[in-house]
Amino acid sequence: MSAVDPQRHPLEALAEDFMERQRRGENPSVSEYVAKHPDLADEIRELFPTIASMERLKSMQERTHGGRVSLGGVKLERLGDYRILREIGRGGMGIVFEAEQESLHRRVAIKVLPRQSLLDPRQLERFDREARLAAALHHTNIVQIYGAGENDGFHYYVMQLIQGPGLDALIGRLARTSPAALPGGANGTAVDFDALCLKLFGAATGDIRSDDDPAYWRGVALIGRQVADALAYAHAQGTLHRDIKPGNLLVDEQGAVQVTDFGLAKALQSSQDLTQSGGITGTLRYMAPEQFEGKTDARSDIYSLGLTLYELLTLQPAFRESDRSALMRRIIEGEAPRPRNLNPHVPRDLETIVLTATARDPGHRYASAAAMAEDLQRFIEDRPLLARRTSSLERAWRWCRRNPAVASLTGVAVLLVVLLAVVSSAGYVRTTRALQGEARQRREAEASVELATATLDRVFDRLAPSRAIALPDLGIGGDESNVINLTAPPPLSRETAALLEDLLIFYGKLAAQTDDTTLLRLKTADASRRVGDIRCQLGQYKEAEAAYRRAIAIYETMAKHSPEDLSLGIEIARIQNDLGGLCRISGRFAEERSAHLTALDLLKSSESNASAAPEARFELARTYYFLGTRPSPAPGAEPQSPAGRLRPSEPLPPLQEGQGRPREYRGPPLPVPPDGPLSEPLPPSGQAELEGPGDSDAQQKQYLRSAIEILQDLTTRYPDAPNYPHMLALCYRDWQTTFGARNPSKTMENMDHAITLLEGLVQNYPDISEYRFDLCEAYAAVDIRHVTSEGFADAEKRLRKALGVSDTLVTRYPNIPSYWASRAHIEHQISTLLLNMQRLAEAQTCARDALQIQTTLIAQFPDVPYYQVWEGMFRLTLANILATQSKPSEAHDMFEENAKALAILLEKHPEMVFLHGLLDQNYRHYASVLRSLGLHDEAAEAIRTADEHRRAYRASDRR
Amino acid sequence: MVEGPHEGEHPAPRVTVLDEQSLAQVFSDNRERLWRTVNFRLHSRLRDRVDPDDVLQEAYLAAVQRLQHYGASAYPTPFIWLRAIVRQTLVDIHRHHMGAQMRDARREGALHTGGYPEATSISMVSRLVGDITSPSSAAVRVDLMNRVEQALEEMDPVDREVLALRHFEELSNSEVAHELGIEQKAASIRYVRALRRLKAILAQVPGFFDGEDHVRS
Structure with a gap:
């Protein structure tokens, strides 16, 4: 490059050079540019591959636009010995001309390929090979290939000129979707379909759709037999066609079928073309399912022929999807509707032939084209077939397999x-x-x-x-029940959840059949709640909420009939707490609070009653925990607490029912109650359930303290039940994350209690992912904002530990969104820490990772606004890192994008006032980047916008 | 690597008079690029009826008729002038063929509003994905494609337009600047920004930038 042009972005000038060289057919390397322009190395490495992709895209697009090829603005008049006379047709891969071979004075068809289609030398080699193979085929039903050549950069092959239309046109005419006359007949005249049909079916097109005309079905069989004969011959020579479809089967003037493009179509199509739109879908429609996996043999051609015959029988494609992804899915999934379901006049035997040829599994098809030809001939001669009909049961069985x-x-x-x-x-x-x-x-x-x-x-x-929940011994369990057997739940999927939901109705049906409905209703409610749990873990919050509400409704009905049954109230409270957790995730804090207060109300009788059923006390503790860790609605304070993040309700581990009586506590030593925060004055009791949108810090602390007290007692009494120390650990952990920030002088003492408890649980129950997750969150609960330079090393150590646990989680349970969300947060925290430590390159990597995870989450769960809030936070961090790295133009774009996204989010969720805070920060940092770019007017504008958001944010604070 | 200025960036002093012979020469020199404009902007529904070559033919005749107006026009180069005529011809053809529902020229021709042929972004994506994924798993490819499709749909129309002008129509930076009515500096910043955004979108597609065997690094 010569001197840098101040009129242009330096990278753009290089990019232009790079793309121009590609257009000249060179293959410039990225590293060459990197070496010459070390100052732009990062950007070159980042963007040049995309430039190369765009250029390739263009060539491909020009090659086949809308499924039809074009020669790119070139008018052909002659190719070597061949004088081009007229265009006969265009397909997905080439243009067919009628031409005169002057040396031999004969008319030929010549298929010309676009210039760019054979750039790849391997592809060219393959094309040459296939053309030679195809030229070696001599059969009455195969279009003769004379040879292949190259002139002026155009590759082409020369073949016998067939004066007649393809079966695609014929089918279109029969289905009355094509006009009565189409070009393509002899010497450029229109095709006379009536004459053609008379030859093929013994009737003109106007007559043959009188449906049960046996001559038509015989005509179809005859077409099929000719093609099958041609295939049998070619297969015997070792040549596969690979692209049998109506468009490749021509009907000549004598009514004979001629197979064209043997082996060549696919030689020209690199695999990528399969995903193209337009004409390629035409090819896709007749592809055998195994071809998508790159497997092709003689039976794939048989399949494609079967689908072609299917279309002749029903006058519609077996797979009608026009969207290629949907089409591919349908083909891979298998069977099309039976032809006789579409047209009952289709002869049964002909249907059998087509179904046999198009079986999804190649092993169920005709073993050879010759066998298919034999059965078609048998049909024509009205003799019994060799193929056996598949019963519906067998079809169902194949599907199940x-x-x-x-x-x-x-x-x-x-x-x-x-x-x-x-x-x-x-x-x-x-x-x-x-x-x-x-x-x-x-x-x-x-x-x-x-x-x-x-x-x-x-x-x-x-x-x-x-x-x-862990049921302490209530006199139910035998000796073996002392063994706590926690097994890992199987991997979850949305399909499983949906099927389970369907199965729920069976409980209802069973209930109708028995006198003892209570048990079954309990089971229905319980199963419904479990479906809710699964949905919740999978991030399907709406479905989870519906399932929970269904369960509550059943329990409530039962509770009305037997008000003396306290266990029903506990169940309802438990689900109410789960519901509250769901509301928290979706930011409905008022609803969350009311759910937990409902639970509290139901459990009140157990309050301060140490002799109450342990499950009731546990649920009460859980209720307190939720109430005590509710994210503070005060704007500004970035919710650092894991609870304030997108945690679903805390799903507890599976336990066998009635699993053990009190035993000696064998877990890690229980921490003494934390006296620091707890010693703060408590509000007068009774005010805990104050009306209003939220609870004060003091109230929340009181809730948490109550939870801890109950749980410590339960843990001491029932040392074998892992749920109690688990919940207790959560209380310690979230005490720290909820209140620690306001008391930074207080050490991480509570967090260390939590970590000790959780490490013990993970060790004893390695398969329970929840324990691992909570441990991970405890490690990660580092309040980055208050880490001083002396604390950097310790904070990094904790966060790296968290990352390690997170690795295990996302690898083992890749479809649990909260594990991914947690991972994104850990990466983000690390990036913030590294930014403070001035380790910028590492910081950038982590921030990008965080952002990428978050973006994926949002794509999967667009309904969770918090994911988007956090995305904004991550982007802001990344932009700040870029700005610190002196990459103002990248930082500029990031700030700009973030401002846009956050504004949209704020418009949708005006209640999320803290977005104003985020926007304020974003614009302020943005302004300094703008200033560094010399854009002072824009910077001033950004500051004004920042001020507006700051005002809005403070106003909401005062409210 | 070719050193030195580029044709598009440092144009020769503006030709003020264009006769029929030099027009034929300019047209022939730029035929491929003009064809790209037609091929790219021609509505997919018209492809069966209208051949890009015919559009070029018509545009050429229109150019001959308006030859004497070129000197007084504001077009910096004959190519940009010709391109404008091609665009106008395209608008007329779309109007003629697609009837009233497409009569709004903005939907067909005018660049500034990002009036793409319907399928552009989708086919753009499908080919990009097809380009870079391995042939082994078609199902994976379908998924990738759906994801990129969504992403590209969301791309800012201005970004898409800049990318299309630079790559699909092979306009130089100064030509894009003129086309969009902005400074050259701004045009080059916009291009780099659009490229970066495209890259960011593609980078979200798992595996997109793995195995780039077609790009030599």
């Missing part, structure tokens, strides 16, 4: 239906026939109900382990 995971659940559902049928008929018998056998019938019915219930229970236990 392809989808084992779903099928096993589906199998359970089927079993339940069968059992229910037994139960219902028995019930009917029971009421109608009061005579002999009644007792037996009844027993059978009851047994079936029991079996069905047990089956359901098993499914739920396996897929949605109950988070039943």
Whole structure:
């Protein structure tokens, strides 16, 4: 490059040079530019690959626009020996001309490929090879290839000129979607479809759709047999066609079918073309499912021929999707509707042939094209087929084998239906026939109900382990129940959740069949709550809320009938707390508070009653915990607490019911109650449930303190139950994160208690991801804003520990969003710390990682506004790092983007006043970057905007 | 590596008189770039009926007719003038073929509003993805594509336009500056910014910048 042009962005000038060289056909390397311009090295490395992609995109786009190729503005008149006469047609890969070979005075068809299509030498080699192979094929139903060549940069191949349309045009005409006449006939005349149909089907187009005309079906079979013959011949020569479709099957003037483009279509198509729009979808539509995995053999051609015949039978494509992704999915999933369902006149045997040819599994298709030709011939001669019809049961079985995971659940559902049928008929018998056998019938019915219930229970236990709280010995369990057996829950998925939800109705149906409905209603409610838990973990908050509310409704109805049953109240309280957690996630703090207060109300009787049922006291402690850690609605204070982040309710580990009586405490030593924060004066009791949007710090502390007291007592009494120390650890941890910031002189003492407890739990229960997660969050609970330079090393150590645990979590449970959210926060904290430590390059990497995770989360959960708030925070940090790194133009863009995104978010959620604070900061930093770029007017404008946000933010604070 | 100034950035002194012969020469020299404009902007629904070559032919005739106006016009180079005529021809053709619902010229031709042919961003994405992913897993590719599709849809129209002008229509920086009515400096900043945003979008697609075997590093 010559001297830098002050009129241009230095990178842009280089970029232009880079792209111009590509356009000249050079292959410039990125490193060459990096070496010459070390000052721009980062940006060159970052952006040049994208430039290269854009240039390649353009070439491809020009090659085939809208599925049709173009020669890029060049008018062809002659290619070597061939004089171009007229264009016959265009396909996805080339333009076909009629031409005269002057030396031989013969008319030929010549397919010309766009200049850029064979740039890759490997592809060129493949094209040459395939053309030679195709030229070696001599068959009455194969278009003869004469040879291939290259002139003026255009590759082409020369073939026999067929005066006739493709089957695609014919099908279009038969389906009446094409005009009566199309160009493509002899000497440029229009095709006479009636004459053609008379040859093929013995009837003109106007007549042949009288549907059950046997001549038509025979005509279709004859077409199929000719193609199958051609395929059998070519396959025997070792040549696959790879792109059989109606457009590649031409009907000549004699009514014979001619297969064209043998092996060549696919040789020209690099794999990438599969994803192109337009004409390529035409090819995609007839591709065998295994071809998507790169496997192709003779049976793939058979499949494509089968689909072509399908279309002749039904006059519509087997897979009609026009969107290519949907189309590919449909093909991969398998079977199309049976032709006879679309047109009942289709002969059964012809349908059998088509279904056999198009079986999804190649092993179920005709083993060879010759075998398919044989059956088609048998159909024409009205002899019995060799192919066997597949029963519907077999089709269902094949489907299940392809989808084992779903099928096993589906199998359970089927079993339940069968059992229910037994139960219902028995019930009917029971009421109608009061005579002999009644007792037996009844027993059978009851047994079936029991079996069905047990089956359901098993499914739920396996897929949605109950988070039943630790039940201390209530005289239920035997000796073996002392062993706490915590097994890792299976991986979750949305499909599982949806199926479980469907299974819920069976409990209802079973309840209708038995006299003892209470148990089943309890089970329904419990199962519903478990579905809610799963949904919650998967981040499907709306569905989770619906499931929770359903469970509450059932419990409440039951509680009305038996008000003396206290356990129902505990259940309701528990779910109310879960609901509260959900509300917190979606920022509905008022609703959250009212949910927890409802729970508190239900549990009041257990308050200050050490002899109350332990599960009631535990739930009470949990309620206090939630109330005590509610994020402060005060704007500005960046919510550092993990609880203030996007934590779903704390799902507790699965425990077996009735699992153990009190034993010696064997866990880590229990910390003494933290006396520092707890010794602060408490508000007079009774004011804890003050009306109003929130609770004061003191009230929140009181809640937490109460929770800790209850949990310490429970932990001492029932040392084997992991839930108690777990909850206790959360209380310590979140005490620190909720109040620690306002008391920075206080050490991390509480946090260390929490960490000790959680480390013990992770060690004893390595498979319980929740413990690990909470430990990770405890390590990460470093308040970056208050770390002084002496604390840097310790803070980094803690955060790196957290990152290590997080690694395990996201690797083992990649579809739990809160684990990812947590990881993003850890990365963000580290980046902030590194920024303070002036380790800028590392800081940038971490900030980018955080941002990327967050962006992915938002894409998955657009309904969680907090994810977007945090994204804004992460972007701000990244922009600050870039600014500190003296990359003002990148920082500029980042600030600008952030301002835009935050403004949109604020518009949607005006209640999130702290966004004003974030915007204030963003604009202030933005202004200094603008100043450093010499843009003083814009900087002043940014400061004004910052001031506006600051005012709005303070105004809300005062309110 | 080619050193020195680029044709587009340091144009020769403006040609003020254009006769039919030099017009033919300019047209022929720039035919490929003009064709790119037509090919890129021609509505997908018209492709069956309208050949880009015919559009160029029509534009050429229009240019001949307006030859005497070139000298007095504000177009800095004959190419930009020709390109404007091509754009106008395209607008007329779209208007003619697509009827009333497309009559608004902004939707067809005018650059400043980012009036793309409908499918542009989608086909742009599909090809980018097709370009860079390995052939092994079509299903993965479909997923990637959907994600990039969404992302590109969200891209700022100005950014998309700048990228299209620079890459698909092969305009130089100064030509883009003229086209958008901004300073050269601003045009180059916009281009780099758009490129950076595109890169940021693509970088979110897992695996996009892995295995870039087609770009020599």
